[in-house]
Every structure is written in C-alpha cells, then in structure tokens.
Amino acid sequence: MLRQPKFYTKAHGLLTPLLAICFALLVAIIIIGLLGKNPFTFLTVFFQGAFGNTSNLINTLSKTIPLVFTGLSVGLGFRAGLFNIGSEGQLYMGGIGAAYIGALSFSFPRFLHLPLALIIGFALGALWGVIPGWLKAKKGVHEVITTIMMNYVAIHFTTYLVNGPLNAGVFTRKTKDILPTAWLGTLWRSGTAELSYGILIALGVALSIYWFLFYTKFGYEVRAVGLNPLAARFAGVGVNKNIVLTLGICGGLAGLGGAIEVTGLHHTFYAQFSPGYGYDGIAVALLAKNHPVGIILTALLFASLRSADRWLQIRAGIPKDIVLIIQALVILFIASEALIRGRIIPHLLKKKKTLLKTEG
C-alpha cells in the first residue's frame, strides 16, 4: 500500500527547483573559473550586490515587485494549460492606463485617485489577455501566437502614445508626471533607493492567487482544465469560459504590475520602461512550478540576480552577462526535469534490475 508522509510529497515539489538552482550556480562557477576569475569572490560579491547594504536590498525588493506580478500572470496561465507569453504587453498596457489616469488633473482625493489608476491598469491588462483568450475559445487560435503578437502591439502602441498624444514635452520619451494623489507611497527609503508599498500589494496578490487556486471553485476548474481538459469538459466544466476568464485574470495581474511600476516607482510612463519583466516572468513561474507562494521566492531570486549584475561587473570584474547565463541555466535544468524523471531514472533502475537478474 502506498502511503507517503505528507512532508515527503511537499518536499519533493521543492527538490527540483532547488537542484536546478544549485546546478546552475555550479556551472556558473565553473564558467567563472574558466574566465580566470575567483569563483568564490563571485558568490560574496553577488550577495553583497543583492542584499549587502540597505540600498542594494531595497533595489532588489523593488525589482521583485513587477516580477511577482508577471510571474503570477504566467504561472496562473500555466495552471490552466495556457501559455501566456503576453505578460510584457499586458504590463505595458497596465502601465499606460495608470499613467493616463494618474496624470488626470481633476482634484481627486487620494483614496479615489490611486485605486482608480490601479483598477484601470488591471482592466487594460485584462483586456490584453481577454482578446487572445476569446480568439482561442471561439476560433481556436493558439494563444502563444496571439499573446506574442499582442506584446508588439502594446509596446508600439504605448510608444506611439508617449511620443504623440500623451507626450510630456518635446525631447522627452515619457508621459506627463502623475499627480502625487496617485502615488503609491514609500515604505522604505535609503538614500536615493525607494521601496514602494507595491511590495505589500504583490505579497497580498500572490496569497490571494493561492487562495483562488486552491480554495475557490474557479481555481478548481482552472486546475482541472489545465491538467485534463477533456475530463473537465466531460464532467461539465465550461472549458472555453475558463480560458477567457483565466487569460483575463493573467492579463490583469501583469497590468496591475505595470500600474504599480508607474504609480510606485517611476511616477510617469517611460516608453519601453520594462527590461523584459514579462519574459522573465516565464522563468519565474517555471522555477516556482506555478505555485503562487513559490513565485514570490523565485521573483526575489531573479530580482537579486538582476540587481547584483552591476556590482559583479564593477567589483569583481565578472561580465554581468553571467547573470543571464545563470537564468538560462536555471530554466534549462528545470526543463530537463521531465528528461531526468522520464528517461534517466527509469534507465538507471532498469540497469540495476538487469544486473540483479544476471546475478540471481
């Protein structure tokens, strides 16, 4: 009879991501050694650059915020069996929506202005998710294609708005500054580094997505559709409804992330402000195995890599591209989980069995 202790199954889920990170760091250390640098200074400098002093720590946490949102956006999509590659575009749409509302010069009270900016950001992002969702549900258009294309539409559309109707003034690549009534406010400040309240919203949203997935009927249906769409449909779960709903929420999450970047960090919308948060969200979600709480941790990891890269370059003379190499290796090792489980372990077991047979 199969009876596994609970902690074993729980720990098992953590095992692959941790192994992937360890292997990636190991390979990175080897590469640094081959470059003729001291691999151990790499580790210490990396920790200093990411967490070593308050302003570095604040920078890391600040970069974590958008990654939590895009990670959740991609991860929730994966839970429903959908590849939402469109977080980048949804982030831009949310950002521009919040920037537009934030710069409106009605005399809004603060408790109205800020939520309105965030809600409009969420809604525009959701719209950018619902369109591919509707196309998939009604016309069978694959969401990978549409979400990627919607990215370019969003990036170029917002760039047009920034240079055209919403331009703050000649020779700028940003919209008008948003009013202080729509600022998110600072939670922690040290020198020029600021951490907005967005980090609390990010944590709250991640926990709510956890609740949504495991404690509501919608989450149950999302997971059912993601794991076996045929059985879900057979049992009476509306698969098409769930595709549109899920992609809508995915888009909304990324849009909220963009809105928080604008209201919390930049206080304006710079054209092409995202250094690829949407695409990093894919890695964040993959490494967390689409678990909302795990996404908080992996977002922190990727943010720390991103915020330490300049220190690595300056203090240790290690090319900052090593960060990209580590990211790529992590994804590679995560992706090879199926290979290791499906091929290599059974292969080893088989060998053992045949050995036993020949001995016996």
Place this chain on the structure above:
Amino acid sequence: MADIEWIPLTEEKPSAEEVIFRVENLSLFTPERFPLLKNLSFSIRRREILGLAGVAGSGQKELLEVLSGLRPCTSGKVWYHNRELTNLSPEEVREQGIAIIPDERQILGLILDFKLKENLILGQHHRSPYCRYFSLNHRRIGTNAQRLIEEFNIQPSNPELETAALSGGNQQRVILARELSQNPGLIIASEPTRGLDLAGRRFVHLLLYSQRNNGKAILLMSSQLEEVLELSDRIAVLKGGEIISILSAQEADIDRLGMLMITGRNL
C-alpha cells in the same frame, strides 16, 4: 473482497409505463456525410437496464459522445423525463442529474494529477455542500471523500493521495463512487468493467444491479457479452452504427447475440 456474496438477482419487473430516457432517430454523420450513427431509437424505463451489445467500434464511442454532450448529433432527438436534451452542452447534461461512466477512465473520467478527494467531487464541485457562493468547503469535501472511500472500499484510502497512484480497478471505483453519489436518475455506463479483475467486476455488476432495483434507468454499453446478458432486461444489438434488433433478456442467448453482432442475421 471475499465478503461480496452472491446476491440473487431479484425478480422485480421494470416499471411498465415510466419511460425515463428516450432516443428518437438519432443520427450522426462526419462532415464528409459518412454515417457513424444511423437512426438510433430506443427507450429506457424506470428500473430497467438496457444493454447495448456490439463489436467494439460499432458506434458505442460516438453514442457516448453525443449523449454526454461532447459532440452534437446531426439529427434526431434525446429526451430525459420530459426535457429535451438534444445537443445540450456537457454542463447542461450534467445539470439534469445524469451519471456517465466513460470507458476511457484516465482520459475522460479522471484528472490523474488531482488528489483523490478532488476527483471525488469533479462535476459536483460547484454544487451546494462542496461550494458556497464560490469558495470551496474543504471540510465537506474531506468528509465526502472519507464516506465514499469507505463505502466503495477504495484502496489506498488516503484522500490526499494523487489519483494516478491508484490501480485501474480502484480508479474505476473512484468514478463509480463519484457518479453514483449524486443520486442520478439515469446512468450511462460504457465498458464499466474493462480491465478489472473478477472481484472488481462482480462489485460493479452488483452495484449497477442494486441501482436498477432502486429505480434507476441504466444504459449499459459493453463489448463483453456475458456482462450484457447477465445484467440487462433488454438487449439492443448495435452493428455499424445501427440498432439491428432489440431482444428481451429471455429470448437472448450468447449464440444469438454473437450471430447478430457479427453477421446482422438472426439465428
């Protein structure tokens, strides 16, 4: 499993008037006008098992898809009590309280990566004891799982276990437990004992028969003649997507059915 005794099949007659489920001139064509189901007509009464015998591939799969709402039929009508079910969506079909036991249990019947307790409410997860407004009641889901695991003797009995860890027979028990626990008026069972051992098969047969005696209407599709002969009150023979004959249990025997299934001619 030794405690399952032979229970003599009772002599209660099917209810004469109460037709619960009726299919009229049901046809299904491929887009190229190739017929998959041709003019099927049959009805099932209260307290009756209608067996559908036929060589595998005679249209059982297509009939199940049409009746469960996965695939719209080309023409014909389906009635349940006095409601028309023709070409409703799977959600609407399930809303009527119809239990469907699919032949492909790992593809259609179960979500293998779900926990046992989650699979035991699939399709009922949005209804009242398990879900209030939109939040799931994990306590009720847990007690439901405990009850069904005990009642249907599902092994291993840990409701937190992934369903993929169960044997085929126990997976079938999970489907049966889930489908029958909603107290359906009609049960559509397709190959309910495929891949089961003798004890498991006996278990399923007794279960279906007691459901019949409780007043359910049952459509039993099976390619195993002994099963159809043992359980059914009437037997329809399906060949090439067509019902070529409907026999009562008394006039049917294995030679006659086999001849009908293969050649289409009566002995």
